[in-house]
Amino acid sequence: MLRNRLRTFGIAACLMAIAFVGTACRQDMHDNPKYKPYRDGSIRELPEGVVARGSLALNPPAPFIQKGQAPATAASPAPAAADAGAGATAASTSVPIPAGEDGFPFKITKEIVERGQNRYNITCLPCHGQLGDGNGMIVMRGFRKASSYHQDRLVKAPTSYFYDVITNGFGAMSNYADQLSPEDRWKVIAYIRVLQTSQHANATDLTEVDRKKLDEAEHKEKTKEGSHSSGGHSN
Amino acid sequence: MPQLFHRSTNTLARLSIVLGILLAGGVLLILLQANRTPYVTQAFVPREQPVQFSHKHHVGDDGIDCRYCHTSVESTATAGMPATKTCMNCHSQLFSNSQYLEIVRESWRSGQPIKWTKVHDLPDFVYFNHSIHVNKGVGCSSCHGRVDLMPLMWNVNTLQMEWCLECHRNPEKFIRPKSKITEMEWPPSDKDKDSKDYPNGWNQAVDGPRLVKEYNVQPVTVLTSCSTCHR
Numbered sequence: 001m002l003r004n005r006l007r008t009f010g011i012a013a014c015l016m017a018i019a020f021v022g023t024a025c026r027q028d029m030h031d032n033p034k035y036k037p038y039r040d041g042s043i044r045e046l047p048e049g050v051v052a053r054g055s056l057a058l059n060p061p062a063p064f065i066q067k068g069q070a071p072a073t074a075a076s077p078a079p080a081a082a083d084a085g086a087g088a089t090a091a092s093t094s095v096p097i098p099a100g101e102d103g104f105p106f107k108i109t110k111e112i113v114e115r116g117q118n119r120y121n122i123t124c125l126p127c128h129g130q131l132g133d134g135n136g137m138i139v140m141r142g143f144r145k146a147s148s149y150h151q152d153r154l155v156k157a158p159t160s161y162f163y164d165v166i167t168n169g170f171g172a173m174s175n176y177a178d179q180l181s182p183e184d185r186w187k188v189i190a191y192i193r194v195l196q197t198s199q200h201a202n203a204t205d206l207t208e209v210d211r212k213k214l215d216e217a218e219h220k221e222k223t224k225e226g227s228h229s230s231g232g233h234s235n
Numbered sequence: 236m237p238q239l240f241h242r243s244t245n246t247l248a249r250l251s252i253v254l255g256i257l258l259a260g261g262v263l264l265i266l267l268q269a270n271r272t273p274y275v276t277q278a279f280v281p282r283e284q285p286v287q288f289s290h291k292h293h294v295g296d297d298g299i300d301c302r303y304c305h306t307s308v309e310s311t312a313t314a315g316m317p318a319t320k321t322c323m324n325c326h327s328q329l330f331s332n333s334q335y336l337e338i339v340r341e342s343w344r345s346g347q348p349i350k351w352t353k354v355h356d357l358p359d360f361v362y363f364n365h366s367i368h369v370n371k372g373v374g375c376s377s378c379h380g381r382v383d384l385m386p387l388m389w390n391v392n393t394l395q396m397e398w399c400l401e402c403h404r405n406p407e408k409f410i411r412p413k414s415k416i417t418e419m420e421w422p423p424s425d426k427d428k429d430s431k432d433y434p435n436g437w438n439q440a441v442d443g444p445r446l447v448k449e450y451n452v453q454p455v456t457v458l459t460s461c462s463t464c465h466r
Contacts, residue, residue, distance in 0.1 A: 007251060007255070010255070011255055011258065011259075014255075014259050015259075015262060018259065018262055018263055018266060029358060029359070029360050030358035030359060030360070031358075031359060032359040032360075034359065036359065037312075037313045038313060038316055038353070040350060040353075121300065122300040122302045122303055123303060125300075126297065126298070126299050126303065126325075137297050137298050137299075138297065138325055138329070141297065141329060142328070142329055143325060143328050143329055144328060172327075172328065174320070174323065174324045174327065178306075178318065178320065178321075179303070179306050179321070
């Protein structure tokens with residue numbers, strides 16, 4: 001009898017030990033007392049006056065704009081912004097036009113346009129659509145119609161106007177300063193310029209640079225047709 | 236003195252030792268196996284959220300890219316949760332009276348972030364980084380499954396060490412072109428060909444190893460070394 005009891009006891013102890021090893025007492029190492037992002041499922045609120053690392057760079061447009069550049073009308077390739085309403089909005093932007101080629105702070109290359117397209121498709125396409133005509137999926141679902149980039153006013157607006165709209169919003173469109181870094185904003189604008197050129201224009205009017213962009217844009221349209229079907233424009 | 240026990244008790248005693256060992260082994264096995272079941276890992280269990288946010292609607296029906304909301308997934312360790320403002324980009328107008336969105340509007344008014352229920356949660360002694368995976372061609376759906384079909388979020392994998400290692404030992408079975416990381420349907424169906432990345436249609440057995448080389452994926456010895464994930 002004693003042996004039997006010993007055995008039962010032994011097995012029970014074994015089972016408990018196994019159960020213990022298998023399941024119990026794990027959480028201490030799983031949840032260390034340290035800060036991790038999204039620990040409790042949300043963005044941590046910052047105490048007043050504290051700036052999150054990296055976010056300072058998001059707000060001032062400074063790093064990509066040459067200081068001392070006169071705003072709006074100066075170095076733009078399309079400074080006119082002739083028609084009345086547009087003239088007012090375009091000129092009133094607080095963002096100076098960068099001095100670089102075509103009103104961009106950097107030289108436009110294929111890589112930059114590609115990155116711009118990539119970011120455009122993520123951030124702007126839901127509303128502005130694949131072609132930039134303002135008929136994206138979200139507009140189809142009842143959002144206010146987004147502006148078409150192909151209206152004269154916006155074709156003529158300087159690059160800094162677009163930068164201003166992305167950074168500060170415009171009418172029903174809220175700002176995208178948190179979702180796009182300043183560098184990416186300029187790249188998106190470069191792509192918008194490509195979209196604009198690809199929709200209008202008379203190839204003979206174009207400068208060498210623009211013609212290059214046009215070729216690229218056409219090439220993209222072609223490759224796009226085959227691959228993506230999820231874009232706003234296709235349905 | 237008469238024998239206390241019958242002779243057969245000897246056999247019984249030996250038998251019970253064997254049975255005891257088998258039983259212990261069996262229990263251990265069951266426990267280990269149980270540890271992998273959805274009951275423990277919570278895989279495939281949709282979590283209730285404060286707002287009935289549906290990836291199926293936003294990604295599947297509306298075609299919004301993951302990175303519209305999870306903005307930091309390519310640049311930092313964490314994918315990033317959307318701020319309330321991101322929701323308000325659209326919901327300032329769309330469904331602006333819907334009761335389902337009351338919590339979002341309340342959060343917008345008060346400035347208090349929405350507290351989502353966490354779905355994926357690795358233990359703190361594990362180091363994980365989204366950007367390294369995404370930038371080496373490991374797509375969201377390889378780890379998170381068909382998010383575009385989920386009305387509420389759940390996880391499709393155990394997130395246990397063996398799962399990480401399964402891929403770290405054979406990255407060529409999972410890798411894809413970097414331009415396709417947020418594509419939900421993967422591998423692509425035959426008709427979806429991309430002239431640049433895979434001219435002859437996608438073939439994991441051929442294109443996988445090619446991309447592993449092209450993207451300079453680190454050797455398996457590094458990927459399976461303990462200090463890669465426990466640092």
